[in-house]
Amino acid sequence: MHGRPRKSATPVDENASALKAAKIRSLQTQFLQNHHNNIYTKEALELNAKLLETNPEYMTAWNYRKLAFEHNLISQSDAEKADSDHIKSIIDEELRVVENALRTNFKSYGAWHHRKWVVSKGNSSTERELKLLNMFQKQDTRNFHAWNYRRFIAGLKNISDEKELQYTTDMINDNFSNYSAWHNRSVLLSNLLEKKAEGYFPKETFLTEEYEFVRNAVFTDPDDQSGWFYHLWLLDQTVKVDMPVMVSSWPPCDSDINLPVASEVKFPVVLYFNEPVEGISSHTVIVQIEDDVFKDITWSPLSTNKFGCGQAWVTHLSIPHEKFNFSKIYEVKIKSEDSRGITSLSGVPCSRPWSFAFRVSVKDVQPDEGQSFGRIMLTDESFCTIDTNLNKTNLLKSYFELKTSDDDQITSSKWKLEMIDNEIAHYRELLTWADCKIGKLTLARLLMAYDSMTSSATPIAHVEEVLQLYSELMKLDTPHQQYYKDEYSLVLLKQVTSSMESLLKHCWQYKSTPSSITGSICLRLNSLSLSRIGSIERLLWVQSLDLSHNQLHSIEGLEALQLLSCLNLSHNKLASFTALDPLRFLKSLKVLNVSHNEIGSHTIDTRRYQCSSPMSHTIDYDPKFEEFANGDAKLVNFWEAYTVFGGLNLMQLDIVGNVAVDERFVSFLVKLLHGLKWLDGEELH
């Protein structure tokens, strides 16, 4: 019951209510009898109409009317069939019943659907439907049933998108606080844009007008949300690249990598796109080592889902054993063969071909296996500042070298830049007289959009200002503090990864002789108050990563860092084993610290549907788990730990300081992780 006051009923009220209840009950009983006995007489239909007028939500009663309608059409005499007025009168009667029911409750799904059903039979007047709609849409401008019905009628009667767009303009001019109208406007404009209708292509003119239109709404009452989402949509329409683009890779373009030879030379190749894509396979991507084209390459998405899509894709290449030659440098080329076969999730093909090449050399080293494995420490004392002459830093450079854009892209973005620049000016002006959150938030978004479009020339020109805006928002709008904090973290990481110099500030060198596990450099993004990870495309080279002492509750994104072998996540807010799901993709991970998090402290797991699980049908239940559980009912709680850790080859793990970790769990872990040498600082024997 919505919006009905709570009060104790007086005896008079109770009597009236009981009387009414008895009356409706009698209608319901009689109706069901008619329904079950297929009685469709005039009297029976009148009784049904009465019932629907009192209770339009009584679904079975609408079904009955449809059966009766069809029954009465079939059973009519030939004379009646020939009489179009007769059919019309049957239809009119149905429309009248619907209209009465809607007057009782204009949110009745059953009533609106019945009207659609009847109108679809033909013989109805567009005028009458629009008149009815205008009446209901005036009474309740936000009634989404009426708006849905309006779209239905517009489709059925071929009313043009332009005409309907004018209707939304009128509604908004009447009262801009009408989210439903803004919504319908976005739907209609999307249609017109897709059709490249006259006046809507190129987008430039229409976008300028729309920015102005929505600005009027937002500036009139900045606290009214109706225009907020529409403005964000316009911004997206302005800046978005309308197809998937390969933005980064491991190894990076034109780099030299040096690999140790154990029994074979195997290394991952990662493709990283600006958005999730599907269709990466040996048909769409060609891999060539020297002159040999590798035909049977398997690419896998680094993502948990049922349909094989991902923003990052990996394959593992190996240089055939018979070809080992220590003095040789192998040239590897990766290029799109049929880039149209690679599509975004909405089906837009990656229509621009791409390619990159890198060089691989091999070095002879003793395999680590068999040797004793000393504990790897990741504390401040383990590191010294970096020697910039280090070989590895050359590799980093590849991520920051300027890429020349196509000319047409530059010219096409000129009007975009001007448009965003103009919006920036307006929102700055708004903030001079209104200290409002939407002003600050929109300005921050506009500035980031501006920077992203000019990134090759002046990266992150506005980043300090944006960080400042988010800091202010955290204070101004405390209930949504965490949202701004997350945005802040993403911007901060953009800043950190924006140039070689800023990234090197966070790179540290291991004091001890670098091992094949740690590599020589550790990227330390610790103690930055990060609540979220981003800018992954700039971090694909990372082998050792320190994210300790932040506020991370998710590590989504790390799955793309295929070289990662050493990871410190201690002192964060990871709240469940499912939060560690991205680690399942990191086949090189050997050293992991997840100590002092919140695993096991929460009854509700917010990562439950972001990980692979039988509940989301992304993996099957593994019956082998029973062996581990060994009939112990409590161990069922360790299922998630089993799926995450079961696929890892960890040698060193720190997990102390989490509620879920007790003696029983530790013995479960030791059983599960065969290769584990160090657990919470203790050497295992």
Add this chain to the structure above:
Amino acid sequence: MGELATEKHTKYILQIEKKKDDNIESVLTEHLRINGAYWGLTTLDILGNLKAVEQEAVVSWVLSCQHESGGFGGNVGHDPHLLYTLSAIQILTLFNKTHILNIPKLTSYISALQNEDGSFSGDQYGEIDTRFSYLAICSLALLKSLDKINVEKAVKYIISCKNLDGGFGCTPGAESHAGQIFCCVGALAITGSLHYVDKDLLGWWLCERQVKSGGLNGRPEKLPDVCYSWWVLSSLIMIDRVGWIDKEKLVKFILECQDFENGGISDRPDDAVDVFHTYFGVAGLSLLEYPGLKPIDPAYALPVDVVNRIFLE
């Protein structure tokens, strides 16, 4: 602000059944009694009091709502519909009794309602809505029979209902609404397809549903209502963005909507209570980790232990 009146709410739910004949509310909601039963029973389970119910009587009543076709009606004698079929399956799942169903028959009733474009009709009369996609997908998943439908097409249809704000509507082009978003996000969660959701965009829209009082509304510029404590919260949890709202303020809002005298929870403070809002309030508190409540699963809308029993065996 008082605490959760567990005993009062338990009593309230248990007495609804008893006074059904002379009460106007129960007459007007007769057509969805099976939904009411699901809301009441799930609430009792979250409160730890499911045992207070006569299980056998409930189960045999649920079965009496089943039709020859395999589908369930909202009450005895009412036509079958997916809306009621899911509630029936959920009730039997709560009691661990789905084995008494003729599963092939029931699943073919559901799968026959899938249309060529992947969408679902609610019943033979053809209304199409993404709510019905959720109902079908959740029902089949609980019966471990998702392979009976074309999941890929079902997912594609849901995606075609995505809007500028990242939310979802009933059909392509229809406005986003928190209840509808729950259905779409829930269906995508169950089918391992949440990668289609723009989590940041949708998360921002959802977190902006919290109004000054701490309550949540279902669309921009609407009044808060306890039922959105379920629709919005469960969606935020499934996409892992629940930290973006102020949980304490929401707990306070829900607790203020309790009827401390007679039990039950209403849409807003001092309004009349009903079993629908009682469920959404208690389930919302469970999602907010209110002490002493059983955790509820955000996608299947059943207690976590019940869902785990199905999928982790």
